Amino acid sequence: MGGKKVYRVLIGKPGLDGHDRGAKCIxxxxxxxxxxxxxxxxxxTPEEIAMAAIQxxxxxxxxxxxxGAHMELFTEVVExxxxxxxxxxxVIGGGIIPEEDIEELKKRGVKKVFTPGTPMEEIIKTFRxxxxx
Amino acid sequence: xxxxxxxxxxxxxxxxKVLARFPERKKEFKTSGGLELPxxxxxxxxxxxxxxxxxxxxQYPYTRGVQPTMYRSRFxxxxxxxxxxxxxxxxERYRYLxxxxxxGLSVAFDLPTQIGYDSDHPMSKGEVGKVGVAIDSLADMEIxxxxxxxxxxxxxMTINSPAAVLLAMYVAVGEKQGVPRxxxxxxxxxDILKEYVAxxxxxxxxxxxxxxxxxxxEWCSKNTPLFNTISISGYHIREAGSTAVQEVAFTLANGCTxxxxxxxxxxxxxxxxxRLSFFFNATTDIIEEVAxxxxxxxxxxxxxxxxxGAKDKKACMLRFHTQTAGHTLTAQQIDNNVVRVALQxxxxxxxxxxxLHTNSKDEALTLPTEDSVRTxxxxxxxxxxxxxxxxxxxxxxxxxxxEQLTDKIEEEATNLMEKIDEMGGVIAAIEAGFxxxxxxxxxxxxxxxxxxxxxxIVGVNEFQSKESVKVPILKIDKEVENRQVKRLKEIKNxxxxxxxxxxxxxxxDAAKGxxxxxxxxxxxxxxxxxxxxxxxxxxxxxxEYRD
Amino acid sequence: xxxxxxxxGIKDKSPRAIARAITLVENGDIWVDELLESLDKKSxxxxxxxxxxxxxxxxxxxxxxxxxxxxxxxxxxxxxxxxDPSSPISxxxxxxxxxxxxxxxxxxxxxxxxxATRGRLGGLCASAGAVCRILASSGCNPIIIETVGxxxxxxxxIKIADVTALVSAPGLGDDIQALKAxxxxxxxxxxxNKADKPEAQMLAxxxxxxxxxxxxxxxxxxxxxxxxxxxxxxAMEEIYKKQVELGTKQRKRWESRKKEIVDWVxxxxxxxxxxxxxxxxRDLDKDPRVVANSIVMGLKKERNP
Numbered sequence: 010m011g012g013k014k015v016y017r018v019l020i021g022k023p024g025l026d027g028h029d030r031g032a033k034c035i036x037x038x039x040x041x042x043x044x045x046x047x048x049x050x051x052x053x054t055p056e057e058i059a060m061a062a063i064q065x066x067x068x069x070x071x072x073x074x075x076x077g078a079h080m081e082l083f084t085e086v087v088e089x090x091x092x093x094x095x096x097x098x099x100v101i102g103g104g105i106i107p108e109e110d111i112e113e114l115k116k117r118g119v120k121k122v123f124t125p126g127t128p129m130e131e132i133i134k135t136f137r138x139x140x141x142x
Numbered sequence: 143x144x145x146x147x148x149x150x151x152x153x154x155x156x157x158x159k160v161l162a163r164f165p166e167r168k169k170e171f172k173t174s175g176g177l178e179l180p181x182x183x184x185x186x187x188x189x190x191x192x193x194x195x196x197x198x199x200x201q202y203p204y205t206r207g208v209q210p211t212m213y214r215s216r217f218x219x220x221x222x223x224x225x226x227x228x229x230x231x232x233x234e235r236y237r238y239l240x241x242x243x244x245x246g247l248s249v250a251f252d253l254p255t256q257i258g259y260d261s262d263h264p265m266s267k268g269e270v271g272k273v274g275v276a277i278d279s280l281a282d283m284e285i286x287x288x289x290x291x292x293x294x295x296x297x298x299m300t301i302n303s304p305a306a307v308l309l310a311m312y313v314a315v316g317e318k319q320g321v322p323r324x325x326x327x328x329x330x331x332x333d334i335l336k337e338y339v340a341x342x343x344x345x346x347x348x349x350x351x352x353x354x355x356x357x358x359x360e361w362c363s364k365n366t367p368l369f370n371t372i373s374i375s376g377y378h379i380r381e382a383g384s385t386a387v388q389e390v391a392f393t394l395a396n397g398c399t400x401x402x403x404x405x406x407x408x409x410x411x412x413x414x415x416x417r418l419s420f421f422f423n424a425t426t427d428i429i430e431e432v433a434x435x436x437x438x439x440x441x442x443x444x445x446x447x448x449x450x451g452a453k454d455k456k457a458c459m460l461r462f463h464t465q466t467a468g469h470t471l472t473a474q475q476i477d478n479n480v481v482r483v484a485l486q487x488x489x490x491x492x493x494x495x496x497x498l499h500t501n502s503k504d505e506a507l508t509l510p511t512e513d514s515v516r517t518x519x520x521x522x523x524x525x526x527x528x529x530x531x532x533x534x535x536x537x538x539x540x541x542x543x544x545e546q547l548t549d550k551i552e553e554e555a556t557n558l559m560e561k562i563d564e565m566g567g568v569i570a571a572i573e574a575g576f577x578x579x580x581x582x583x584x585x586x587x588x589x590x591x592x593x594x595x596x597x598x599i600v601g602v603n604e605f606q607s608k609e610s611v612k613v614p615i616l617k618i619d620k621e622v623e624n625r626q627v628k629r630l631k632e633i634k635n636x637x638x639x640x641x642x643x644x645x646x647x648x649x650x651d652a653a654k655g656x657x658x659x660x661x662x663x664x665x666x667x668x669x670x671x672x673x674x675x676x677x678x679x680x681x682x683x684x685x686e687y688r689d
Numbered sequence: 690x691x692x693x694x695x696x697x698g699i700k701d702k703s704p705r706a707i708a709r710a711i712t713l714v715e716n717g718d719i720w721v722d723e724l725l726e727s728l729d730k731k732s733x734x735x736x737x738x739x740x741x742x743x744x745x746x747x748x749x750x751x752x753x754x755x756x757x758x759x760x761x762x763x764x765x766x767x768x769x770x771x772x773d774p775s776s777p778i779s780x781x782x783x784x785x786x787x788x789x790x791x792x793x794x795x796x797x798x799x800x801x802x803x804x805a806t807r808g809r810l811g812g813l814c815a816s817a818g819a820v821c822r823i824l825a826s827s828g829c830n831p832i833i834i835e836t837v838g839x840x841x842x843x844x845x846x847i848k849i850a851d852v853t854a855l856v857s858a859p860g861l862g863d864d865i866q867a868l869k870a871x872x873x874x875x876x877x878x879x880x881x882n883k884a885d886k887p888e889a890q891m892l893a894x895x896x897x898x899x900x901x902x903x904x905x906x907x908x909x910x911x912x913x914x915x916x917x918x919x920x921x922x923x924a925m926e927e928i929y930k931k932q933v934e935l936g937t938k939q940r941k942r943w944e945s946r947k948k949e950i951v952d953w954v955x956x957x958x959x960x961x962x963x964x965x966x967x968x969x970x971r972d973l974d975k976d977p978r979v980v981a982n983s984i985v986m987g988l989k990k991e992r993n994p
Contacts, residue, residue, distance in 0.1 A: 014716055015780070015807065025253035025269050027342015030383050030469070033582055034589045040781035045805050050689045050788035051342045052257075054265065057794040061787055064794075064801055066708035076253055077509070077618065081268030095705060105473075107508055107615050125473045125506050126602045129593050347913070566860055566886075573883070574746045574860065685914070689788055 016140040019067040021049040021058040023086060026076035031103065035071065038129045039136060055082055059089030062098055068140040072102040079106050080113065087118040099139045103127070146188045152198040157210040160200065164215040171214065171533040181214060182206070182535045195440070195549075199535050203443040205436050205548070206536035207494040208459040213532035218490075219497035220522045221298060223465065225250030225275035226509055227622045228629075229285035232275040236290060238512065242519060247290070247328075248298040248499060250274030251308070256343040258304045258677025261626040270623035273509075274300075278630045279672045283311040284318065293321040297328035298373070298463065298497075303345040305332040306354055306660060307676050310667040313366065329370035329419055329463070332358060335396040335568055336375050338687070339577045340382040345677060348569050350684035354659060355400060356407045359414040361660035370419040372400060373463060380423035381469050383585020386434045387551055389423060391558035392568075392577055394441055398559075399568045401450050411450050415457030424490040425467040426482050432538050433547035435462070435493030441552055464490035465499040471506040475601035475609060479503035484521050491525055492538055498522055509616045630672065637670040645669050646679050653683040692720040696727045699827045702766075704797065707827050711802055714819045717956075725819060728826040736825035737929045740850030741835045742875075747858045748882040750786040752912035752921075753835045757793055759918050760831070766798040768829030770820055772813070772836035772846060775805040782806075786835065800829055814846050815952040818945070821849060847875050849945055851938055852925045854878040854908075857896070859888035877905060877928050880921060884909035958988075 020036045022029055029051050036046045047065045049058055062070045070090070072083055083102045090096055102114065103123035111122045121135050171179040182199060185192060197203055200210030209215070222239055224247075225232045236247055251274040254266035260278050261270045270276050277283055287297075292315065301308045309330050316326050334351040337344040344351070355372065362371045376384075376393035384392065397418065404414050422438070424431050442460035446452040466486035471479045480503050487500050500518040502510030510518070526532050538544045565571045572578070591597035598604045645666035652662045666676055690698075690709050698706020713721050741749050741756075753769060760767045771786035784803035793799040802820065806813050817834065824832050834850055847853050855876035860883075879900050881893045889909065897907050906924055910917030932938035965984060972980050 015805075017712075025257055025259075025265060025343075026273075027337070028381070029342065030381070030585050034383075034586055036783055037582075037586050038589070040776060040783050041779045043779045043781045045775075045782045045784065045803075047784045047787060047803055049791060050785070052265075053791055053794075057791055060704070060794045061791065061801075063704050064708050065784075065787075065803055066705075066712045076269055077272035078268035093705065105507060107613075107617075109615075126599075128603070129589065570860060570886075688792070 015043070015045055016069075016137070017045045017047070017065060017067045018069045018071060018136055018140070019047040019049065019058070019062045019065060020071045020073070021053055021061070021086070022051045022073050023053055023055050023058055023082040024074050024076060024078045025052055026074050026078070027051050028075045029073070031075070032073040035073075035103075035129070035132060038133060042133050042137075044136065044140075055085035056089045058086050059093060059095070062090065063093055063095050067098065069136055070098055070100045071136065072100065074102070074104045077105065079104055080110060083114055083119050084117045091118075099142075101135060101139070103132070146184070148188055148193060149184060149198070152201055152210070156198065156200050160210045160215070164211065166211055166214040167216070168214075173530060179530070179534045181211070183537075183540065185540060195545075196539060202447070202455070202458060203440040204459055205440045206539050208439070208461055208496070212494060212535045213491070213526070214535070217526045217532060218495050218522075219246045219296070220244050220519060220526075221246040221248045221463070221497045221499055222515060222519055223248040223250050223298075223300065223499045224515070225252075226273075226616070227271040227275065227618050228626055229275055229277065229282040233286050233288050233290070235512070235515075236286075239515070239519070240290070240295070242516060243523065244519060246296045246298065246497060249286070249300065251299070251301055252276045253343065255308075255673060256301060256304070258307075258345050258673055258681070260672050260674030261623065261630055263674055266623075268623075270626050271618050276622075276626045277308070277311070277673065278626070279633050279670045280311050280314055280667050281629075281633050281670060283308075283315050287312075287315050287319075291321070292316045292319055293325045295327075298331075299328065300331045302331050302334050302337050302341075302343055303351065304673055304677055305330045306358055306663050307667065307673050309358065309362075309366075309369075310660065310664040313664060314668050323365045324367055326366050327368045329373050330358070331375060331421070332372040333375045333396065333400075333421075335399060335572070336378055336392070338572050338689075339392070339581060340378040340384075342689075344687045345681065346684040347687045348572070350680075351687075352400075352403045354680075356404050356409070357658045357660055359404050359417070360407070360409055361658055362417065363409075363413050365660075367417075369417065371414065371417045373419050373421045374400065375421040377421050377423045377465055379581060380425070380467065382581050383469075383588060384581045385584050386425075386427075386430050387554045387558065388580055388584060390434055390438050390441070390551060391555040391562070392581075393420065393422070394438065394445065394555070395559050395562045395568050395571075397442065398445060398449070401446070405450065411446070411452045412454035412457050415446060415450070415452050416454060418457075419496075420460055420462035422462050422464050422490075422495075423467050424464045424486040424493070424495075426470055426485050426489075428485055428489040428492070429538075429543060430547060430551075431486075431489035432493045433544055433551050435464075435490070435495070436536075436539075436544070436548045437551040437555065438462075439494070440548070441555065461496045463497045463499070464493075464495040466490070466501045468501055468505060471501060471503070472599060472602050473506040475607065476503045476507065476613065478601050479506070480517060480521070483518060484525070487521055487525055488529070488531065491531055494536060504613055507613055507615070509618070511614050511616050513614075633670055634672070641669045642666070642671045642675070646671055646675060649676065650679045650683060653680055692723060696724060699728070699823060702797065702827050704800070707800055707823060708802070710823050711820050714823070715804070715816055721819075725822065728822050732828065732830070733822045733825045736821075736829065737831035737852070737926065738821055738850045739831050739833050739925050739929075740847040740853035740875075741833060741856060742837070742844075742847050742853060743856035743858075743880075744861055745837055746861055747856045748912045749835055749837075749856050750789040752856060752880070752882060752910060752918070753786075753833055754790040754793070755912050755915045755918045756833065756922055757790060757799055758915070759922055761793070761796060761799065765830065766828050767800070768821075768824035768827075768832040769799070769801040770817060770824075770832065770834045771801065771803045772817070772834065773803065773805055774837065775807050777808065780808065800824055800827065814849060815949050815956055817846050818849050818949045844875060848948070851932060851941065852877045852928045854880050854921065854925060856880040856882050857892065858883040859886045859892045873899060873903070876903075878921070878924055879905060879907045880910055881907060882910050882912050884917065885911050885914075 036048045039046045099120045101121040196205045199207035253269045255277045259266045359371050374397045376389040380389040439460045443458040446458040466483045483500050500521050502514035502518045504514045562571045649662040695706045773782050775782045782805035879896050900907050908921050
C-alpha cells in the first residue's frame, strides 16, 4: 500500500499503581496526533509489557508509574526487551520521579523520563522523534 | 425584629440539646475587631423555600451542616494521611504527628497490602513500603500502633478490597492493648466500586466484593458500633479527572448501591446508615467546592429519606472527610503548592467538612518530608485558630452565587444519577464502561485546556521561572523491601502453622457458603495468617477481577 | 531483521519475526511478496479462522480472551487479530483489547496483534488476510479475528473468517437494532453474552426467532466467568467441519481470495493514481468522472499498446 508509515507505540503501566489518568491522557493525545497506541491497562508485570511490545512490533514503549517503584519496574522492562532480542525498541517513562533517579534510569537504558507538568506537545514530540529513528 | 418561630423551634429542640452536651469553645465569638459574630446568619424572613432547601444546621436536609454548632463546639478532625516503609518508621511518624497536635490517625498502606499480596509476592517487587506502610500480618500491625492507645485515637484506614482483614487486625491489636471492640473508633475506606473506575486496587469481582462489604456492615454494627464501616469516596474519582458534578453523582450513586445491597441483605437502614461516611476532594475552585459539599449533603439526605425510607436523623446525614486535591500540586515552584493547599483547605472548611487532610507541598515529587507535613498541618491550624471562618456556621450560606451553584450541582448530579439508574445501576454502568469514559473525557478536556492555556496553572504553563531548587527527598531504599520480606519469613516460621491452616480452611468453607466472613477472618488474623494468605483463599473462591 | 531471518523466524515461531512480518504487510514493504510466497500453504489451508463481532460493550474482547484460555487448555496454539477503528480525523487509534488478554502475554503460543482500520476500505481486508496466512504458517490454529461490528470495513473483514459469531448483550439499547440491520447476514452463530443479567433471556428469545429463520444457533455465555465459552467454541468448530465436508469452506475461501485480489490491486494502484491526480494542473475544470475515465483508459493503453 506504500502509504506513509504509521507509528505504533505502547503505553504500559507496570507494577501495582492504579493511577492511570496520565497514561490514558497520553494515549489519547498520541491517537489524536496520528499514532496507533496499544494500551495495556494497569497492574502489568514488566515481562508482560515487553512481550506485548514485541508482538505488537511497536516503535516505542512508554511507561507510567506514580508509586515510586519506577527504578525496579522501568529497568525490568528494558531488561526484558533485551532478553528477547528487542533492545532496539526504545523505552521512555513518566511519573513522580526525582531528579537523581532520572540520571540513573538513563544509565540503565531508559531513553527519556518525564515528570509532572511536562507539556503534552513535548511528550508527543519525543515519541515521534524516537519513532522516526 | 421578632424571632422567626421556626428558628426558635430549632434553637429549642435541636441546638439546646447539643449545646448541653458539647459546649462551644468560647462564651462568645467576635471578629478580630471586636464585632460580635452570630452563630448562624439567617435571612430576615424565613420562608418555606428556605426551609426546604437549606433549613438549619443539624436539621434536614443538612445543607448548612450536619451539626447545630459545627466548629463552634469542636474543630474538624485534623487527620494527615501517612504511612511509608515498615510499621516501625510509620509508627514513629504517627507519634510525631500526635505530638504536633494532630487529632486523628490516617493509615496509608503500600500497594501490595492494598491488593492483598504479601511483601514477597512477585507482583510486590519494587512496591513494598513505597506509597504507604507494608503490613503482612498482625505482627506488623502491633508495631504500627505501638504506644498509641486505641481507645484514645480514631484511626482512618485507606483500605478497600482487603478492608475486612485490616479491620480484623485492628480489632486484634485493640484486644491485646485491652481495649474492647465497642470502644474502637475510626473509619475503613471499604469502597470497592470507585476502585473499578478510578483507583485500581480491586481484587475480587463486584458481587463477592459487595458481599464482603455487607458482611462488614453487619459485623461492625454488633461489634464495633463506633466504627465508620465505609468511606464512600469521590476523592479518587475527582483525582482521576472527573468534574465536581461527576464527583458528586458517581459517589452518591455508589452510596446508593451499598445501601441497596445492605437492605437486600436484610440489614436495617437506620442502623448501618449511621455508620456510612463520605470522602471528597477539595480543589482550588473555592466557590464551586463549597457549593458541591452543600449540594451533596442535601442530596444524600433526600436520597436516604425518600428513596430508602431512613427515619433516623443520623442515617440521613452526609458526614465527610476531605483531602486537598493532589492533582493540582505542581512539580514546578513547589512553594506555590502551600498556597493552593491553603485555599483548598479553606474550601473544605467553608463547606463543613468533618475531617481534613492537607497535602504537603512536595507531593508532586516525592513522599512528604516531616517538615512539609508539619507546614500542611499548620495550614489547617491557621484556618482554625486565626481565620475566624470556624466561628460562625456555613458562612457563605445565603450568598446568591453559592446558593445558585448549590442548586445547579444538585440538578446536574441528579440527572447523571438518573442516567446511571436507567442503565441498570452502577455495576452495569461500570461494565458498560460508561463511568470510566465520563471520567476519561473530563480528564482529557482538563489536560487540553492546560495545553491551550484556556486554563492557567501558575508556574506550569504561565509565569514559569528557571529554578534549580534541590528538594529534600524522602526515599524508601531497597533495604526496606528486603527487611520486610525477611520479617515475613520469620513470622511464618514462628507461628503455629497447623492452626493457621485450620483457620484458613474454615474461612474458605465459609466463603463458599453464605455466612458472615468477619469472625473467620478475625480468627485467621489472630493466628498470624498473612494478608496474602487470607486474600489468596478468597481469590480461590471468588475469582479475580480484571479491568 | 532481514527478510531471510523473518521467513525462517515465522517457521521457528519467533514472536519478533512474526510481528515484523505483519508490520511489513501493513506498511506494504517491498519484500512482502517474497515473504508471503514463502508461507506454508498446507497450514494456511487447514487453519480455521473464526470471527467474533458485535456492538461495543457486548464483551467481545473478554469473550475472546476466555476462548483463548480455553483453547490453551486444549493445547492449541492460537492467533488473535484485534481490529479497532482509526480516528477519521487524526488517523490514529487506541488498541485497548489487549487489556483483557494480557494474561496470555507471556504465553508464546498465543499470538495477539492489534490492527487499526486506517481508513482503508479494501486495504484492511487485504492486510488482515495476509496476516492470517502469516499466523497460520507460524502454527496458529485457530485464528480469531475480533472486531467491532460497525461500519462497512469491519463487516467486510469478518468475511475473511470461515465461521463468525455475532455477540450481543442485554442493555445495549439501540445498538441491537443496528446489529439486526447489518450483521445478522454474516453471522453463523449468535451469542448472548452477560447471560446472568435478567434481561438476557428476553434478548435470547428475540434473537432465536431471527436465528430460526436462518438456521443458526443462539448460545448463552457469561464471558466474565468463562461460562458457555467451551460450548461456543465447539459450536464454531462444528460449523467449520460441516463446511469442510460440504465443500462450502473452500468455495467461501476462494470468494474471499477473489475479493482480496481486487482489494490488493486497488491498494497497489492507488498511490500511482494519486500521484497522477496530484500533479494535474489542467483538466480540473472538467467533470471528475470524465477525467477518471481518461486515466483508466490510459492505464489500459499502457498494458495493451
